[in-house]
Amino acid sequence: MFTRRSFFNGAGLAVAAATVGKRALAALPEIVSTDSASMQPPLVPPNGRPYHPVATLNGWSLPWRMRQGTKEFHLVAEPVVREIAPGMKANLWGYDGQSPGPTLEVVEGDRVRIFVTNRLPEHTSVHWPGQRLPNGMDGVSCLNQPSIKPGQTYVYDFTAQRAGTFMYHPHADETTQMAMGMMGSWVTHPRDPGQMRVDRDYVFLLNAYDISPGSFTPKVSTMLDFNLWTFNSSAYPGTDPMLARLGERVRIRVGNLTMTNHPIHLHGHEFVVADTDGGWTPPGSRWPEVTTDIAVGQMRAIEFTAAAPGDWAFHCHKSHHTMNAMSHTLPTTIGVESGDLTRKITSLVTEYMSMGGAGGAMDGAASGAMQMQMPLPENTLPMMTGSGPHGPIEMGGMFTVMKIRADLAHGDYRDPGWYQAPAGSVAYPWEGETPAVERG
């Protein structure tokens, strides 16, 4: 079992006390932070009412302090260094050592108190979209409350009135602070742990950054043309896989804090949207689908039964959102005989990269040749990347894999490796004579 004690002592987690004055700390809950960008096992509640915890993709849930029946959390808004994927780190702003911040998990009816300490170089606030709360707790800077100045701590105090999927983000200098990664998930579990029960409950946010290859800090004035599309600030292949045992009921809660919509697509299974920003959907209102569009600011929870073993792709269906940093001004070269051209241009323009006369695809050898021709700048990610059991997957950005296994133990979140498909169940090359293409 994953106890509070082992959680505090877990890899990458630290209780940081030294940086806050002793007098202030006497009243504040201790600060728990992590420098890990990996998914932490679900946080089993050490006290309070029972619930089935969520697993945050490339993230974690924040432990709380229970005081006089109130759950007290401490969010520290601060600059962080986040690994987007191996080979690339970003200077972001977040909460408690990470961006996105930790997931907050409470139970319907819980009295909740959140202390927010501002260690940013500018004022901030925290808004709690979807919560039923007193107007003064809604967090719109200078509408509902004064801004939280650098160095100040503010307290938000309200009751979690309805179960569902929520998020939190600043409502102060919003474009800058969200472009820098300030956001987190919030899950309010049902009062009855048996209601809407699933076996695996994942949560993450859709976010986007514009970070020029070779640099570390997002361009905060970008409005639409982002070059890194991420699940919880992780780009494939840095994104964790999601796991399920064959036959388990799975929920995936997704919130969209980017500037555009994302049609989220699961392979091999049909799902229903069981929860929106407004609460559980009535069962009679649900229809099956395999792609659901998540608009800006929305939250959706999809549910399905893990019916087929395998490694099933799970991704945004906008194909440029499953790519990493790329130039958007490349001409189409399909059909062009490039011959020796790439080498000649590369000797003059080091950033030049041919898309190839047949398309952008890179098989192993061509990819290797390209790497020799065009070394990547420091701190960026290949445009199409990730390797699978059969070669390069040519994906990036908003992509991960749903791994369903018959032999996975309940509650096991360790990556089981690639799926071993039974003999005879994989697409195979035709070995007969391929007919010539006739052109009229």
Ligand SMILES: [Cu+2]
């Ligand atoms: Cu997308």
